[in-house]
Amino acid sequence: MRPRGSLHSNEPALRGESSGGAAVQQRTFRGRSLADVLPQIKEELGEDAVAVEVRHGRSGGVGGFFAQKCVEVDAVPGVEEAAQALAPPDDADFESLLAAAQSAPAADPVVSAAVPGSWDQLIEHAREAADERAAVSEVPGAPRAREGASALAALFAPDAAPVPPPSPAPAAVAAPAPMVEVAPSWPDAALAIQRSLSGKGMDAGLVAEIVGEAVDHLLPFSSEGALRPLVAGQLARCLPPLPRRRPGRVVIGFVGAGGAGKTKCVSRLALAYARRGDRPVACLTLRPKDHGAELMADVSEAGVAVHAAEDAAGACAFVERLDERAVVVVDTPGVSPKAEAELRALAAELRRLQLDECHLTLPATLSPWAAGELVRGTRSLGVDALALTHVDETEHLGAAIGAAIDARLPISYVGRGGGTRGGLRPALVEALALELVG
Ligand SMILES: Nc1nc2c(ncn2[C@@H]2O[C@H](COP(=O)(O)OP(=O)(O)OP(=O)(O)O)[C@@H](O)[C@H]2O)c(=O)[nH]1
Ligand SMILES: [Mg+2]
Known part of the structure; x- marks a missing residue:
């Protein structure tokens, strides 16, 4: 390094140079680092001073030991003057600077053993180090140095926006829990x-x-x-299949809440077997309020016998008298899923009666919550299938079908309309599903 005064003095050295006849007051500032030197340059040459050359190296020491790092900056006041004062880098200086830089300890961020091997890169390195030390502000978006002087000029740009202080490191927080439901990448x-x-x-x-x-x-x-x-x-x-029926007499019961369509299911089913089947058909109504009048009115014209039983014993006695091939359809009193005592009583009667099938009449008009509540609440009756009723009254079959899937119960019948003829069909779940999907 060229001797230009003593280290630590920060004394500026004057160097008058001319370009195109105009003398430029270029001065040299020295210190341990750019951070030391730059404030003084600004103070001496003004805020728009321009650095035209920066040199890093080591100074002093004995026999190559104890030498101290130093930096020298040649600067001029104002951008115009600086442009005139620029001189091509001195190759000899570069060689010596590079040698000094490469021999410096790697711990020094300004000049390290990893300093790249070109003048432009060296200057770039100095600029980055200066940034790190918060001694200067870089013009936002300024192009990286293609020429050393322009890169250095950027360090002193008068309109440079101050670099905002680094925001404090965020406190360690637990990583957010992964979202349970990610928006699916479906078609x-x-x-x-x-x-x-x-x-x-x-x-x-x-x-x-x-x-x-x-x-x-x-x-x-x-x-x-x-x-x-x-x-x-x-x-x-997703809907379970219906269990296979045994040969012989079959006793089919319908249970459910009041007005759900139990009696209509019973009469429609009995009529279907009576009209088109070849098996004897009978209806049994358990504890009916009307002594079975409604049911009788519906099925008597088809020759179907109706027996009103006041208890399980009477009901069992009626069933035992029937033909071994008979189809017996059983109507039951309405029951609320909340009425535990009534549920217990009915469950006990149905156990004695030994239903082969117990269908819960589930109005399709119920909300998903009410449907689920009804299905869960009446499970104690021995329900093994759902007969959907009032299907003609809603487009929203999702609640009833969802309730069946949730309860793992098959859908056995689908009821539509208020009439007695027709209106009840064995459920074809594929057709039901297609109707729902649309
Ligand atoms: N629209 C329509 N009406 C129905 C359907 N099923 C039954 N109904 C009507 O709903 C009303 C009640 O039907 P019921 O069969 O008497 O109902 P329930 O469950 O036996 O009633 P309770 O014996 O009082 O508990 C009647 O007016 C029926 O005509 C259906 O699928 N669709
Ligand atoms: Mg009824």
């Missing part, structure tokens, strides 16, 4: 089906499960890529 058709099913009263979680299964595990096997039938198929598969 648009799947999202449309999802919305439609949810809109028809099916629980959102169940819908996501069914549509997701169809998208992930059925669509890859579909040659046509039509999603609706796949979702409908998946929905139907």
Whole structure:
């Protein structure tokens, strides 16, 4: 390094240079680092002073030991003057500076053993170090140095925006829990089906499960890529199948809340067997308020016998007298899922009666919550299937079908309309599912 005065003095050295006849007062400032030197340059040459050369090296010491790091900055006042004062870097200086830089300890952020091997890069390095020490502000968006002088000029740009102080490191916080439900990357058709099913009263979680299964595990096997039938198929598969019937006499009971359509189910079923079947058909009504008048009015014209029993003993006696091939359809008093005593009493009667099938009449018009409540609340009656009623009165079959899926109960019959003829059909779950999916 060229001797330009003593280290630590920070005494500026004057160097008058001229370019195009105009003398420029270039001065040299020295110190341990840019952070030491730059405030003094600004004080002496003003805020818009321009550095035209920066040199790093080591000074002093004995036999190469105990030498101290130093920095020298040649600066001029004002940008115009600086541009005129620029001189191409001295190759000899560069060689010596580079040698000094590369021999400096790596711990020094300004000049380290890893300093790159070109003048521009060296200056760039100095600029970054200066930034780190918060001695200067860099012009936001200024291009990286292509020429050493322009990069250095940027260090002193008068319009430089102050670098905001680094924000304090955020306190360690627990990583946010992963979202349980991430928006699925489904095709648009799947999202449309999802919305439609949810809109028809099916629980959102169940819908996501069914549509997701169809998208992930059925669509890859579909040659046509039509999603609706796949979702409908998946929905139907979620419903358990009806148990197989035994040969011989069959006793089929309907239970449910008041007005749910129990009596209508009984009469419609009895009429269907009586009119088109070849088995003897009988109706039994347990503790009816009207002595069985309503039921009789519906089925007597088809020759179906109706027996009103006041207790389980009377009901059992009636059934035992019937033909071994008979179809016996049993009507029961309405019961609330909240009425525990009534539920217990009815459950005991039905156990004695030994129903082969116990169908819960579930109005399709119920909300998902009410449907679930009804299904859960009447399970003690020995329910093994759901007969959906009032299906003609709603487009929102999702609640009833969802309740069946949740309870793992098959859907046995579908009731529509208020008339006695027809109106009750064995449930075809695929058709029901297609109707729901739309
Ligand atoms: N629209 C429509 N009306 C129905 C349906 N099922 C029954 N109903 C009507 O609903 C009313 C009650 O039907 P019921 O069969 O008497 O109901 P229930 O469960 O036996 O009633 P309780 O014996 O009083 O507990 C009647 O007016 C029926 O015509 C149906 O699927 N759709
Ligand atoms: Mg009734």
